[in-house]
Amino acid sequence: MPFADELISRHTAQSLTRAIRTAAPDADLTALRAAPQQIGPLPLRQRADLLRDALLTDIPGDYATLARTVRTARDKAPHFTGWLIWPVTSAVATRAVQEGDTASFDDALALLASLTGRLSSEFAIRTLLRHDLDRALGTVVGDWTGSADADVRRLASEGTRPYLPWSVRVPEILARPGVTVPVLDVLYRDESEYVRRSVANHLNDLSRDHPDVVVHAVRRWLDDPDGNTERLVRHGLRTLVKRGHPGALELLGFAPAVLDVDGPRLDRDVVPFGGSVRFTASIRNAGDSPARLAIDYIVHHRKANGGRTGKTFKLTTRTLAPGERIEVTREHSFRPITTRRYHAGRHAISVQINGVESDRAEFELATTDTP
Known part of the structure; x- marks a missing residue:
């Protein structure tokens, strides 16, 4: 499996050049032909930007010229698909914004929708959203959410996510709480799991900054659910559940409970690097009365400055009858991983039940030479 950067490779650049040659046989394509030699040291998004800029250089003129070339490539070049679509759709959006008229803007949205089945246009739509959010959302809500094509419906949700991976941010989406909720309101009951999964991830993105907006939307959805709504909601509220947000926990049936908690108790006081506790x-x-419990645990990692930061991990969900007792146990590893750097010193573990944290049990994460 390739690394992420390799998704757009020298081969991608060469394929794009051949496709554009099919659509514009008289064009020189100097910039596109040079791109395979320039792409190597760049990360993924910069590779997409390099090919976008090369396409804009090699197909000069107005938006209509570029759009005509792209549509010809779409209709005549069989290899016009896959990761080369990202820079193509980005070029379309960029030229439309440069043109500055609503006809080009609207046509760019239509062209992105027609290409999204070949590779999602989710990255390119960000340019149009940043330029005129309300006009773009008018098409997204009015047309795309009702499309017969699941790829287009997913694009409506995925392209408007607040924190879409690998993409540029859309500041106005972050600054206007709930502006994308009308998209989700249409799609949360979509027949496609592919679309519903995007809705859940969009909801989770939104919860990072506006948890109350998310809880309000989900409460409405649960008043009018279908057979998939509860599963979607659980996935969309996952960050709020880890944070112990009371409203999110209540929606999922995890009400405040009267509990006796003993622990956590650790099997050792000193943990070596690479070891576990x-x-x-x-x-x-x-x-x-019976208590439905969402049970997580939090590892409070020591930071480089001596402070601590908590990371929540899922443990289990259980329903306990009055007087019923359970024991939960877990082994947590400190083996080296690329996504976290461990620092020697005092750490702690606590249990979180329905958003309420237990006492913390402390231990020492030792250096490798500690006996």
Whole structure:
């Protein structure tokens, strides 16, 4: 499996050049022909930008000229698909914004929708959203969410995500809480799991900054659900559940409970780099009614400056009858991983149940030469 940067490669640049040659046989394509030699040291998004700029250089003129070339390539070049579509759609959006008229803007949206089945146009639409959010959302909500094509419906949700990976941010989406919720309102009951998964990820993005907006939307959805709504909601609220947001927990049926919690208890006080620590906690329902529990645990990692930052991990969900007791246990590894740097010193583990954190059990993460 290729690294992410390699998704747009020298071969991608060469394929794009051949496709554009099919559509514009008289064009010199100097910039596109040079691109394979320039792409090597660049990360993925910069590779897409390089090919976008090369296409804009080699197909000069107005928006209509570029759009005509792209449509010809789409209709006549069989290899006009895959990751080369990212720079193509980005070029279309960029030229439309440069043109500055609504006809070009609207046509660019239509062209992106026609290409999204070959590779999602989710990255390119960000340029149009940044230029005129309300006009773009008018097409997204009015046309795309009702499309017969699941790829276009997914584009409506995915392209407007607040924190779409690999993409540029759209500041106005971040600054206007709930502006994309009308997109999700149409799609949360979509027949396609592909589309619903995007809705859940969009919802999770939105929860990072505007949890109350998310809870309000989900409460409406749960008043008018279908057979897939509960699963979508659980996935979309995953970050809020880890944060212990009361509204999100309540929507999922995790109400405040009267509990006796003993622990967590650790099996060691010193953990070597690369080693692990096992903890156990005893949980008893001390109330007089059944308690549905979302049980997580938090590792409080020592930072380089001596402070701590918590990372929440899923543990289990259980329903306890009045007086019922369970023990939960987990072994947590400190083996080296690329996404986290460990620092020697005092760490801690706590258990979080329905958003309420237990006492913390501390331990020392030792250097490799600690006996």
